[in-house]
Amino acid sequence: MDGTYLGWGTSRHGDIQASVTIEEGRITAATIAKCLTRYSCSWVAHLPPQVVARQSPDVDYVSGATQSANAFYWAVVDALSKAK
Amino acid sequence: MKDCAPAIASAIDRAFLWFQDIEHRCSRFDPASELMQLTRTTGTPVAVSEALFHAVHLAVTLAEQSGGAFDPTVGLAMAARGFNRHHRTDEAIDHATLLPCGQHADAAMTGAVSYRDVVCDDTSRTVCLQQPLVLDLGAVAKGLAVDLAAQELQAFRNFAIDAGGDLYLSGTNAEGQPWSVGIRHPTQDHELIDVLTVSDAAVCTSGNYERAEGGHILDPRTGQMASTLASSTVVAPTAMLADAAATAAFVLGLEPGLRFCQQVGVEALMITRDLVRHETPDLRKQ
Numbered sequence: 448m449d450g451t452y453l454g455w456g457t458s459r460h461g462d463i464q465a466s467v468t469i470e471e472g473r474i475t476a477a478t479i480a481k482c483l484t485r486y487s488c489s490w491v492a493h494l495p496p497q498v499v500a501r502q503s504p505d506v507d508y509v510s511g512a513t514q515s516a517n518a519f520y521w522a523v524v525d526a527l528s529k530a531k
Numbered sequence: 532m533k534d535c536a537p538a539i540a541s542a543i544d545r546a547f548l549w550f551q552d553i554e555h556r557c558s559r560f561d562p563a564s565e566l567m568q569l570t571r572t573t574g575t576p577v578a579v580s581e582a583l584f585h586a587v588h589l590a591v592t593l594a595e596q597s598g599g600a601f602d603p604t605v606g607l608a609m610a611a612r613g614f615n616r617h618h619r620t621d622e623a624i625d626h627a628t629l630l631p632c633g634q635h636a637d638a639a640m641t642g643a644v645s646y647r648d649v650v651c652d653d654t655s656r657t658v659c660l661q662q663p664l665v666l667d668l669g670a671v672a673k674g675l676a677v678d679l680a681a682q683e684l685q686a687f688r689n690f691a692i693d694a695g696g697d698l699y700l701s702g703t704n705a706e707g708q709p710w711s712v713g714i715r716h717p718t719q720d721h722e723l724i725d726v727l728t729v730s731d732a733a734v735c736t737s738g739n740y741e742r743a744e745g746g747h748i749l750d751p752r753t754g755q756m757a758s759t760l761a762s763s764t765v766v767a768p769t770a771m772l773a774d775a776a777a778t779a780a781f782v783l784g785l786e787p788g789l790r791f792c793q794q795v796g797v798e799a800l801m802i803t804r805d806l807v808r809h810e811t812p813d814l815r816k817q
Binding site: 505507511 | 691698700712713714723734737740
């Protein structure tokens with residue numbers, strides 16, 4: 448279902464709330480709505496474009512290390528689970 | 532498939548639920564998780580759920596096979612390095628307060644514990660922590676969640692699961708071809724360094740792309756962060772195995788990592804810090 452969804456994710460660095468926008472079944476935007484991590488969010492601020500960029504036209508999927516982006520990943524999963 | 536829309540939707544819902552289930556079960560940041568409840572008992576076998584047993588058992592098996600390069604008993608060592616934030620309250624979680632009191636807590640703090648202190652009994656499905664320690668299942672839990680989610684979708688022969696870069700690809704893509712999987716370039720954010728084609732396999736990547744933080748993958752044998760590789764990608768029959776093996780291979784480094792993968796029976800693509808790719812011989816054979 449299209450729309451904008453919020454989800455919370457956790458990692459060893461703290462909580463992140465992600466906002467995921469779905470249009471015509473594809474993720475068109477993913478941003479950080481709230482950042483409660485121990486370190487500043489600047490290190491994770493560059494991640495949201497990856498969520499969208501991962502939908503590369505050249506390949507079906509992309510495998511990469513999630514590392515300390517785990518909170519964002521879980522937040523996106525959480526947001527997507529509400530998008531069903 | 533169009534007629535199956537409700538069945539597909541409910542299967543996808545169940546698949547998503549596994550991610551929440553496994554995180555709550557296996558998180559060391561939640562004092563109420565099944566993992567942290569296990570942590571409160573030392574010296575006695577504790578009956579655990581099938582999922583937790585499966586994760587711990589695999590982690591210990593890979594620890595044995597990697598000579599300790601991969602070792603799930605690093606929970607306290609990780610917390611001591613600052614990886615200790617409580618997942619909801621933003622408080623630092625103090626694992627020491629959850630450990631059984633005492634005399635051996637120092638061993639856990641100084642890293643004198645290892646995977647040898649974790650005993651899994653197949654028959655009784657119990658786990659016994661022989662010394663106070665905290666398991667970190669980060670390297671296996673996400674893969675396990677992917678595998679459980681994949682089981683929910685098995686009836687639909689062709690599907691893909693993407694859990695933040697940990698993948699399980701079943702059957703073929705919409706064009707009837709094996710799934711194409713791009714491997715993230717370790718230093719160029721929006722680029723791919725390679726492409727693999729897979730079917731009925733999981734693909735997981737371990738890496739340290741952010742130099743500033745020094746990474747978060749600890750080498751349990753030295754107590755230092757692993758740093759000789761840019762990334763390691765493993766293709767395996769299950770995501771839990773791919774996830775854990777990618778971490779083990781990353782810590783082991785290039786040659787020992789490739790040997791380890793062949794020994795365990797998985798394929799790998801290792802990228803050294805000079806961005807040169809090295810792979811197991813059968814990686815591209817599908």
